[in-house]
Every structure is written in C-alpha cells, then in structure tokens.
Amino acid sequence: MGKTGRRHWIAAAAVVLSLLVALYIVAGCSRQTQTAGDDRTPAVKTASAGQKELSQDERMAWWRDARFGLFIHWGLYAVPAGTYQGERVKGIGEWIMNNAKIPVAEYEKFAGAFNPTGFNADEWVRLAKAAGMRYIVITSKHHDGFCLWDSKVTTWDIMDATPYQRDILKELAAACKKHGIKLCFYHSIMDWHHPDAQAPFYPNYNDTKQSNPNFARYVDTYLKPQLAELLTNYGPLGVLWFDGEWIQDWTEPQGKALYEYVRSLQPQILVNNRVGKGRKGMEGLSKSDEYAGDFGTPEQQVPATGLPGVDWETCMTMNDTWGFKSYDDNWKSTEQLIQTLVDVASKGGNFLLNVGPMPEGLIPQASIERLQAVGKWMAVNSESIYGTTASPFERPAWGRCTAQGNKRYLHVFRWPVDGRLEVPLAGGDAPEKAYLLADKKRAALPMLEGANRVTISLPGQAPDPIDSVVVLVLKK
Ligand code: H79
Numbered sequence: 001m002g003k004t005g006r007r008h009w010i011a012a013a014a015v016v017l018s019l020l021v022a023l024y025i026v027a028g029c030s031r032q033t034q035t036a037g038d039d040r041t042p043a044v045k046t047a048s049a050g051q052k053e054l055s056q057d058e059r060m061a062w063w064r065d066a067r068f069g070l071f072i073h074w075g076l077y078a079v080p081a082g083t084y085q086g087e088r089v090k091g092i093g094e095w096i097m098n099n100a101k102i103p104v105a106e107y108e109k110f111a112g113a114f115n116p117t118g119f120n121a122d123e124w125v126r127l128a129k130a131a132g133m134r135y136i137v138i139t140s141k142h143h144d145g146f147c148l149w150d151s152k153v154t155t156w157d158i159m160d161a162t163p164y165q166r167d168i169l170k171e172l173a174a175a176c177k178k179h180g181i182k183l184c185f186y187h188s189i190m191d192w193h194h195p196d197a198q199a200p201f202y203p204n205y206n207d208t209k210q211s212n213p214n215f216a217r218y219v220d221t222y223l224k225p226q227l228a229e230l231l232t233n234y235g236p237l238g239v240l241w242f243d244g245e246w247i248q249d250w251t252e253p254q255g256k257a258l259y260e261y262v263r264s265l266q267p268q269i270l271v272n273n274r275v276g277k278g279r280k281g282m283e284g285l286s287k288s289d290e291y292a293g294d295f296g297t298p299e300q301q302v303p304a305t306g307l308p309g310v311d312w313e314t315c316m317t318m319n320d321t322w323g324f325k326s327y328d329d330n331w332k333s334t335e336q337l338i339q340t341l342v343d344v345a346s347k348g349g350n351f352l353l354n355v356g357p358m359p360e361g362l363i364p365q366a367s368i369e370r371l372q373a374v375g376k377w378m379a380v381n382s383e384s385i386y387g388t389t390a391s392p393f394e395r396p397a398w399g400r401c402t403a404q405g406n407k408r409y410l411h412v413f414r415w416p417v418d419g420r421l422e423v424p425l426a427g428g429d430a431p432e433k434a435y436l437l438a439d440k441k442r443a444a445l446p447m448l449e450g451a452n453r454v455t456i457s458l459p460g461q462a463p464d465p466i467d468s469v470v471v472l473v474l475k476k
Contacts, residue, residue: 059268060294060311062182063238065387066134067345068378070371071186071315071354072124073139073322074168076146078359079110082325093356094323097144097192101203104193107144111161119164119361121171125179127363131371132378132385135182135238137352140169140230142186142323143205143244145193149234153225156193173234182238185230189258189274190244194218198247208248215249224261231265241297242275252277252291259292270294272313285312295350302340306347306390313350316340318367324356331366334373335466339400341374341385342411342467346400348390377466380438384409384469393424399467409437410470415462423454423472430475437471438463445470 077094084100091099097107128136141147147157149169159165169185176183191197192205196218201207212218231237240262245255255276262271271294273279278291285296285307295311302314318337319328332340337353344351355367378385388402388409398421399413410423425431431454435442446457454472462468 054268056294059270063135063270063295063350064311066182067350067385067388068131068133068341069135069137069182069184069313069350069352070128070131070133071137071322071352072357073142073186073324073354074357075139075142075148075323076107076110076114076144077142077323078357079113081359082321082327088327092323093321093325093328094139094142094144096323098205103202104199107193108156108161111146111156112163114158114162114359115164116168116357116359116361117164119166119168119171119357121168121175122178124357124363125172125175125181127368127371129179129181131375132382133181133353134386135184136172136176137184137186137239137241138169138172140185140187141191141226143188143190143192145188145191145197145199147226149230151226151229153222153229169230169234177235183234184237184239184241185234186241186243187227187230188244189223189242189250190247191218191223194222196222197249208246211248219254224258227258227262228265231262231269237266237269239270239272240275241272245274245277245279250277256292272297285310298349302344302349303347306349308348308390311350312348313352314340314344315352315354317354317356318370322354322356324358324364329366331370334370337370337374338377338466339413342400342402342413345385345388345402346391346395346411377464380464381467381469384411384437384471392426396422396424398422406432406474406476408472408474410456410472412458412462412468412470413466415468416458419458419460421456421458421470423456425452425454427452431472432475433473435471436463437469442471 073094075094077096080096082089082093082096084096084102089096089100096102125136138148140149145156147154149157150159150167151157155161158168173183193199196212196214198205198212200212201210259271259275262269273284273286273291273293273296276292278286278293279297282299282301284298286293287310295313296307298312298314300316303312318332319330321328341351355363357363384402388404390403391401392403393401398416400411402409402411410421412421431447431449434445434447434456436445448455456470456472
C-alpha cells in the first residue's frame with residue numbers, strides 16, 4: 001500500500017470508528033431512557049440549580065450495593081429494660097410505655113436515669129463496619145417520642161431531659177463520616193408523648209381507632225420542624241426510615257406530602273414505604289408506584305421468593321426485642337444470622353440487623369460477639385454480598401446463590417458428602433472457571449458440563465462450616 005492509500009484507509013477507519021462511537025452513545029441513551037422508565041417514584045424537582053437531578057436508580061445505587069446495615073433501637077425504654085414496678089412486661093422492649101400502660105408523667109422519670117457514660121460513637125461505628133455493614137439506622141425518635149438529639153421544639157430530648165446532655169446523633173454523624181458509613185434515621189410518626197398526637201389516648205397509646213383533633217398541629221409544628229432539624233444539621237443522610245404510620249390520623253396523601261417534604265430538604269435521600277400507608281402488615285411490602293416510598297420493609301421475615309421489581313429490606317432482631325430487655329436471651333446463632341443475610345441477598349433484598357444498646361451506652365456482649373463473627377465471614381466473603389443481585393435460578397438444595405455480572409456466587413450451606421456440587425445453568429450460560437472464594441490462589445475446581453447444568457468437584461473439607469462460597473465464572 002502506498003502512502004496515499006494508507007492515508008485513505010486510515011480516513012475510512014476513522015469514519016467507521018466515529019460511526020460506531022455515535023451508535024454506542026445512542027444505544028447508551030436509549031438504555032438510560034429505559035432505566036428512567038423503570039422509575040417508580042417521580043423525581044422531585046428540587047435539586048438546587050446546577051445540580052444534576054438523580055434518577056431513581058442513581059439514588060438507590062449505594063443502598064443496593066450495600067446490602068447490609070445496622071439497626072439501632074436506643075432510647076429511654078433501655079432504662080426499664082423490660083421490667084416495670086417489679087413485673088416483667090410482655091412484648092418488645094421499646095413498647096413498654098404502651099404495654100405496661102405507663103402514664104406520660106411516670107414514663108418521663110426514666111429520663112433522669114438515662115446517663116449513658118459508656119457511649120462511644122466511634123466504637124459503635126467501627127463495630128458495624130467490621131461486621132461488613134455499610135449503613136446505620138438509629139432511632140432519632142421512637143413511639144415514646146423521646147429524642148436522641150437536641151431538638152429545638154421540645155425539651156423531651158437527650159439534652160434537656162437527661163443528665164447526659166450530649167447530642168448522640170451529632171457524635172454518631174461525626175463517627176459515620178470518619179468511617180465512611182451512611183447515617184440514617186428511624187423516625188416514628190406516632191408519638192405517645194405529644195399531647196397533639198397519641199398521648200391523650202392513655203392507657204391505650206396504640207389505639208388505632210382514635211383520632212386526635214389537633215393532629216395536624218403536631219405534624220406542622222412538631223413532626224416537620226423536627227425532620228427539618230435532622231435533615232439540615234447532621235450532614236447528608238442515607239435514609240429516613242419512618243414507622244408508626246398505621247394510626248388513624250395518618251393518611252396516604254399525608255405520607256406522599258411528607259415524602260416530598262423530606263426530599264425537598266435532601267433530594268438524594270431514600271425514604272422507606274412506611275412514610276405512607278403502603279405496607280401490608282408486617283410483610284411491609286408496597287409497590288412504590290402506588291404508594292409513597294422507595295423501598296418495602298418486611299419486618300422479622302424474609303419474603304419467600306423475594307419481591308421482583310421492588311426494592312426491599314428485611315429488618316430483624318438478634319433476640320426477640322428491638323429495644324434492650326435485660327432478660328431476653330433468645331439469641332439467634334451466628335449461623336442463622338449469616339444464612340439470613342445470604343438468603344436475603346439471594347432474593348435481591350437488603351438486611352438491616354438490629355442491636356438494642358443498654359442504658360449505660362454499651363451494646364450487649366451477645367450482639368457484639370455475633371457481629372464480630374459475621375464480620376469474620378464477611379472479611380472473606382463480602383464480594384458475594386455487596387452489589388449482588390438475586391439468584392437467577394430457584395433455591396438449590398445445598399444453599400443459595402447471588403449474582404454479579406458473569407459471576408455466580410454459590411453459597412454452600414450443606415457441603416455435599418460426595419463432593420459434587422450441582423449447579424443449574426440458564427440457556428447460553430457457559431462455565432469458564434470455578435474456585436473457592438476463600439482460596440487466595442483461586443485454584444480452578446474441576447467442572448463437568450451437562451445439559452442445563454454444571455457439576456463442580458469440591459474438596460473434602462468445607463472452608464467455612466456455615467457458608468462456603470464457590471465462585472462460578474461464566475464466559476462473557
Ligand atoms: O421499631 C420496631 C418496632 O417497635 C416497630 N417496628 C420495628 C422496626 C413495631 N411496629 N409495630 N410493631 C412493632 C408491632 C405492632 C403491630 C401492630 Fe399493626 C400495629 C399491629 C396493629 C397495629 C402492623 C402495623 C400490623 C398492622 C399494622
């Protein structure tokens with residue numbers, strides 16, 4: 001080829017290349033349009049000037065990637081810790097005010113005994129981080145109305161009502177920022193302490209038939225101003241996690257309005273479905289296109305086959321209470337906790353695991369030990385959790401599967417005695433390599449391909465008695 005010929009050839013190649021690039025961009029845009037079409041909640045037009053408005057997928061991205069968070073239920077109920085006037089009170093610890101029918105003035109006395117001198121925000125955040133958790137949801141206010149921060153619209157808070165007088169949320173916000181953990185607040189819509197909310201319903205604060213004629217005043221002069229404080233003084237938050245929305249006085253339109261209000265103050269924040277009336281009992285599910293909220297919140301349960309097309313998060317206790325109860329020793333095993341985390345991930349959900357700190361400011365030792373054990377597993381296996389999506393095939397007899405790109409993470413709960421792991425394959429899936437996630441050398445495990453399945457030969461000994469992960473790489 002002469003010089004001119006070569007030049008022509010290069011020019012032609014450049015034209016073809018730019019055409020390809022143009023095509024790629026167009027294809028990319030149409031993909032984006034499709035994603036935007038999937039959005040279940042319209043974006044709020046509140047992003048400040050010059051700031052790009054995030055799509056639903058962009059807002060959800062960190063949360064979908066995180067998969068694992070720490071729930072913290074902490075408040076005055078930790079003081080009675082499940083016992084009132086010498087009697088053990090049935091039910092979850094943070095409901096003691098309702099369950100033991102404690103008058104407001106009596107309940108207020110617990111504030112004088114709340115002096116958590118052992119509280120160390122940095123330690124809590126490091127514990128969560130070492131467990132492999134990526135976000136923390138703490139009770140800014142539970143149903144008893146008591147506030148863990150210095151609220152300007154009430155004296156029913158840590159600053160004005162207790163001898164402790166330190167803003168717990170401020171300290172947690174600083175520690176979370178330092179350690180790269182997303183801080184989130186649980187906030188109760190129901191309020192058993194406020195005269196314009198459910199306080200007058202005593203002795204049945206949770207009476208779902210009663211209505212308070214002044215409830216609108218509570219929303220406008222108390223609930224919303226408090227949320228404004230939380231949304232402006234503690235940096236960018238990950239989630240506002242509402243609860244207590246089942247009361248007579250709360251409606252879906254109010255939920256939608258509150259959703260918009262929260263996002264007007266922090267456009268990128270996520271809000272759970274309990275902001276409105278979308279949940280169905282403790283299943284906590286909702287289709288977000290009908291109801292307000294970005295994700296469903298099944299409580300103390302994992303949906304049998306997940307919730308395709310809906311973002312969701314299972315919240316769960318380690319024993320039988322959210323708020324500390326001194327005598328609740330019904331702890332789940334580390335095995336149960338790890339396998340539940342994996343089960344949830346294999347169905348495409350997040351896992352929000354609870355601790356109920358003691359009034360001294362310490363997390364119960366049983367919880368610490370379990371979080372550390374989960375962290376030990378995560379240190380080896382977190383790649384099979386973060387950023388994964390639901391299993392592409394039905395639950396196998398040996399365990400669970402999570403997926404990311406061309407990788408299938410095979411979570412082997414029951415190590416096969418014959419050393420053969422049968423894995424279903426979808427049409428077009430061609431196995432390239434299999435290895436143990438615990439094996440730093442990634443030594444290839446022998447594979448035998450069959451019709452719609454591959455059989456992987458495993459070593460005799462499981463690397464982890466609870467869940468050993470085999471990575472199956474598919475040809476791209
Ligand atoms: O904060 C923790 C609990 O205190 C709180 N949610 C977790 C995260 C909690 N909410 N409800 N309960 C505990 C039990 C109350 C259930 C009922 Fe109902 C309220 C039964 C009837 C009204 C749930 C909501 C089922 C129907 C509506």
